[in-house]
Amino acid sequence: MDPQVCPPPLSSSQSVISGLDKSPASTFRPGHSRSSSTGSGKHSKQHVDRGLVPGSSGDLSIPGICEGYLMKRRKYPLKGWHKRYFLLEKGILKYSKTQQDIQRGKLHGSLDISMAVMSVNKKTKRIDLDAGDNLYHLKAKSHDIFYIWLTKLCAHRVFRKNEAMSVHRGVLHALSLGQSTLPAFSQQSRGTVSITSCSSKLKTWNDLQSGDVGGGAAVIHSWDSCTYNSYRASCVGSTCWKFTVDFTSHTLQVDLFIGLKWSNYSWNHVSSLQRTPSLSRHSNRPPSVADSMAEYFDASEVIVCETSSEAEASDESGLSDITTTTTSEPEEGHCECRRTTLPAPCADNSHIGIMTILYNNIGKDLSRVSMPVALNEPLSLLQRLSEELEYSELLDIASNIDDPYERMVYVAAFSISGYAWASWRNRYKPFNPVLGETYENYREDKGFQYISEQVSHHPPISACHAESENFTFWQDQRWKYKFWGKSVEIISSGLVNVTLPRYGDHYEWNKAVTCIHNVLSQQRSLEHYGEVIIRNTKSDVCTCKITFVKVRTCAHNEVQGVVLDQAGSVIHRFGGLWHEGIFCDTLPTPKCIWKPNVQPDDYVQFYGFSSYARELNELTSELKAVLPPTDTRFRPDQRLLEEGKIAEADKRKDEVEEKQRERRKEMAKKGEEHIPRFFRKSVDEAGREVWLYNGTYWMLRKDPSFANTENLDLW
Numbered sequence: 001m002d003p004q005v006c007p008p009p010l011s012s013s014q015s016v017i018s019g020l021d022k023s024p025a026s027t028f029r030p031g032h033s034r035s036s037s038t039g040s041g042k043h044s045k046q047h048v049d050r051g052l053v054p055g056s057s058g059d060l061s062i063p064g065i066c067e068g069y070l071m072k073r074r075k076y077p078l079k080g081w082h083k084r085y086f087l088l089e090k091g092i093l094k095y096s097k098t099q100q101d102i103q104r105g106k107l108h109g110s111l112d113i114s115m116a117v118m119s120v121n122k123k124t125k126r127i128d129l130d131a132g133d134n135l136y137h138l139k140a141k142s143h144d145i146f147y148i149w150l151t152k153l154c155a156h157r158v159f160r161k162n163e164a165m166s167v168h169r170g171v172l173h174a175l176s177l178g179q180s181t182l183p184a185f186s187q188q189s190r191g192t193v194s195i196t197s198c199s200s201k202l203k204t205w206n207d208l209q210s211g212d213v214g215g216g217a218a219v220i221h222s223w224d225s226c227t228y229n230s231y232r233a234s235c236v237g238s239t240c241w242k243f244t245v246d247f248t249s250h251t252l253q254v255d256l257f258i259g260l261k262w263s264n265y266s267w268n269h270v271s272s273l274q275r276t277p278s279l280s281r282h283s284n285r286p287p288s289v290a291d292s293m294a295e296y297f298d299a300s301e302v303i304v305c306e307t308s309s310e311a312e313a314s315d316e317s318g319l320s321d322i323t324t325t326t327t328s329e330p331e332e333g334h335c336e337c338r339r340t341t342l343p344a345p346c347a348d349n350s351h352i353g354i355m356t357i358l359y360n361n362i363g364k365d366l367s368r369v370s371m372p373v374a375l376n377e378p379l380s381l382l383q384r385l386s387e388e389l390e391y392s393e394l395l396d397i398a399s400n401i402d403d404p405y406e407r408m409v410y411v412a413a414f415s416i417s418g419y420a421w422a423s424w425r426n427r428y429k430p431f432n433p434v435l436g437e438t439y440e441n442y443r444e445d446k447g448f449q450y451i452s453e454q455v456s457h458h459p460p461i462s463a464c465h466a467e468s469e470n471f472t473f474w475q476d477q478r479w480k481y482k483f484w485g486k487s488v489e490i491i492s493s494g495l496v497n498v499t500l501p502r503y504g505d506h507y508e509w510n511k512a513v514t515c516i517h518n519v520l521s522q523q524r525s526l527e528h529y530g531e532v533i534i535r536n537t538k539s540d541v542c543t544c545k546i547t548f549v550k551v552r553t554c555a556h557n558e559v560q561g562v563v564l565d566q567a568g569s570v571i572h573r574f575g576g577l578w579h580e581g582i583f584c585d586t587l588p589t590p591k592c593i594w595k596p597n598v599q600p601d602d603y604v605q606f607y608g609f610s611s612y613a614r615e616l617n618e619l620t621s622e623l624k625a626v627l628p629p630t631d632t633r634f635r636p637d638q639r640l641l642e643e644g645k646i647a648e649a650d651k652r653k654d655e656v657e658e659k660q661r662e663r664r665k666e667m668a669k670k671g672e673e674h675i676p677r678f679f680r681k682s683v684d685e686a687g688r689e690v691w692l693y694n695g696t697y698w699m700l701r702k703d704p705s706f707a708n709t710e711n712l713d714l715w
C-alpha cells in the first residue's frame with residue numbers, strides 16, 4: 001500500500017479530460033471548467049504520481065466541476081451497487097439519483113472531500129471516501145472515468161486546503177491590523193461564525209502561538225471544560241496553528257472553538273454559532289480535540305492499493321455485503337474475502353433475568369456460573385483477547401521509531417486501543433472457553449499470527465501469544481468478577497507483554513479495571529478505570545503512566561498519560577477518549593496517534609461487533625483443513641448461536657459443559673492433571689507465575705498438521 005499518492009493537481013485550465021470537456025454535455029465557465037465523467041471522449045494517458053500530496057503552492061483557482069454517474073455501494077440492509085449521479089464542486093461531493101435531481105437540488109448526500117480519507121484501487125476502479133460520519137464506496141465504470149474522478153478529487157482536496165490556509169492567513173492579517181471585519185475571501189469560504197466577536201480571543205491565542213507568553217511554550221488549561229477538564233495541552237511555537245491551518249474552512253471554526261474554550265466559553269455558547277457539519281456530527285457531545293486532530297490527520301491521507309480482488313466482481317451481483325470500516329482496499333486473498341457480516345443478527349436478551357442469576361451467585365466467581373446462551377455473543381474469550389491486536393499497526397509503527405520516548409507513546413496508544421470495543425459491547429458476554437480449547441488468528445494482511453489456549457479452568461486462565469516481524473505480544477489473563485449489587489467489576493491480573501526486537505525492548509503493563517454499570521438494566525454501560533503502568537524491563541530510560549479516569553460529571557471515557565524519564569520529568573503527554581482516539585501534543589508535530597475504525601452501520605444488530613470482530617469466528621474451507629479440532633471455530637454451541645439458533649445452542653452448551661465436567665472427573669479419578677498443549681507454566685523475573693508459548697503450534701500445524709496429531713475431543 002502506498003500512502004499519499006495523488007496525481008498532480010490540475011488547474012481549471014488543464015483538465016485531464018480535456019477531450020471530455022469538449023463533449024456536448026460539458027459546460028464551460030471562465031476559470032471554472034466542468035468535466036463530465038460520463039462522456040465518452042478519450043483523455044491523455046494518466047499515471048498516478050507517487051509522492052507528495054501536492055498543493056502547497058497556495059493556488060486558489062477553483063478546480064473544474066466534475067460530474068457524472070458512478071456506482072455507489074448500497075447501505076445496509078440493501079446490498080450491492082447502484083448507479084448514482086455525482087457532482088464535485090469546490091471540494092464538496094454531492095450525489096443524487098439522476099442529473100435532474102441534482103439540478104433540482106434533490107440531494108441524497110454530500111461530503112467534504114478534504115475531510116475524507118480517500119482509498120483508491122486502480123485495478124478495481126474503486127474510490128472509497130471515509131469522512132468519519134460518512135463513508136462512500138464508489139466505483140467507476142471504466143479506467144478513464146476512474147482517473148478523471150481521482151484527479152479531480154485530488155485537485156478539489158488541494159483547493160479546499162489552500163482555501164483554508166488563505167482564510168487563516170486572512171484572519172491573522174485582519175487581527176494584526178486590528179480589523180473587525182474579515183477579508184472577503186474568508187466570507188466566501190463560509191462566513192458563518194461571528195468572527196469579530198471572537199477576534200480578541202484569537203489574538204490572544206495568536207500571541208500564545210507566537211511564543212509571547214511563557215517563553216514560547218504556553219500551557220493551556222481546560223481546552224474543553226467538559227471533555228478535557230483536567231487535560232492540559234501545551235502549545236509549543238506554531239504547532240497549534242499548524243494543525244488548524246491545514247483544515248478547510250472548518251478550521252476556522254475549530255480554531256475559534258479552541259480559542260473560546262480556552263477563554264472559558266461554554267460549549268453551549270459555541271453551539272449557538274452556526275456550526276459546520278463536521279463539528280456538529282456528534283450532536284450529543286462537544287467535539288473533542290482528538291476528533292479535530294484525527295480529522296486533520298486522516299484527511300491528509302490518500303491510500304492507494306494496487307491489488308484487485310476476485311470477490312470484487314461478485315459484488316456486482318449485489319449478493320455480497322458491504323464493508324463499512326476498511327479505509328483501504330484489502331490485499332489479494334485477504335480481507336476482501338473475509339466476511340463482513342454475521343450469518344444472523346443477535347437476539348434480544350432483555351427478557352433474561354440477569355438479576356436472578358447474579359443474586360443467586362453473589363460472592364461466587366461469575367466466570368464459573370453457567371448462563372443462558374442468549375446472554376452470549378458468538379465469540380469466546382480467546383477470540384476476545386485477540387481483539388486486542390486489532391490495532392497492531394501501532395506496534396509496527398513503534399518498532400520503527402528510534403526515539404525511546406516517542407516509541408513509548410505508540411506502545412501506550414496500543415495498550416489503550418485494546419479497550420475501544422467497550423463502548424459498543426455491553427449486552428452480551430463471550431463464551432468461557434473450555435479447558436484445552438485453542439484459537440488461532442493468522443493475519444497475513446496485518447503481519448502477525450496469534451495463538452491462544454485455555455490453560456486452566458479453576459481459576460480460568462487464557463494464555464495467548466502473537467508474533468510478527470516487528471513485535472511479539474503475549475499475555476495470560478485471569479479475571480475475577482465482583483458483583484456489587486448494581487454493577488460488576490472485572491479485575492484482571494496477569495500482565496500484557498510486548499517486545500520490539502529491533503530495539504531489544506520488553507514492555508509489560510497491567511490492565512485497567514472494567515466495570516459494567518447498571519448490569520441489571522438494559523441501560524448498561526462499560527467503564528474502564530485505574531492506572532496502567534508500562535515499563536520497559538530492558539531499559540529504564542522511560543516509563544509510562546496511563547490513567548483511565550473514573551467517570552466525572554461529563555467527561556466519559558477519558559484517558560490521560562505521560563511518558564516520564566528516569567528523573568520523573570514529563571517528556572510526553574497524551575490523552576483523549578479510549579473509544580475515540582488519542583492525541584499527543586508534545587511530539588515535534590502534535591498528532592492524533594490513534595483513532596478507532598469506524599463501526600459498521602449495522603453494529604447494533606450484530607452484537608456491537610466491529611468489522612474485525614466479525615471476522616474472528618469465520619470458518620472457511622481452507623481453515624477447516626488446517627485448524628486443530630480444539631479451535632473455537634469448531635465449538636458447536638457458539639456456531640449455533642452465530643446462526644441464530646438459540647434453543648439448539650442452549651442445548652449444545654449444556655452438553656459441552658457437561659462433557660468438560662466429565663473429563664475433569666475422569667482425570668481426577670486417574671490422578672492426572674491437565675497439561676496445556678501449547679503453553680508452559682513458568683516464572684518471570686519478578687517471581688510471578690506466567691504462561692509462555694512453547695513454540696509448537698505453528699510447527700505442528702505445518703508438519704505433520706493437526707489432522708495427523710492426537711487432539712483433545714472437547715465437544
Ligand SMILES: CC(C)CCC[C@@H](C)[C@H]1CC[C@H]2[C@@H]3CC=C4C[C@@H](O)CC[C@]4(C)[C@H]3CC[C@]12C
Binds near residue numbers: 428479514516
Ligand atoms: C450481563 C452480561 C450479559 C453483560 C455483559 C458482560 C460483558 C461486558 C463482560 C463479560 C466478560 C467480560 C470480559 C472478561 C475478561 C476480560 C479480560 C480483561 O483483560 C479485559 C476485560 C475483559 C475482556 C472483560 C470485558 C467485559 C466482559 C466482556
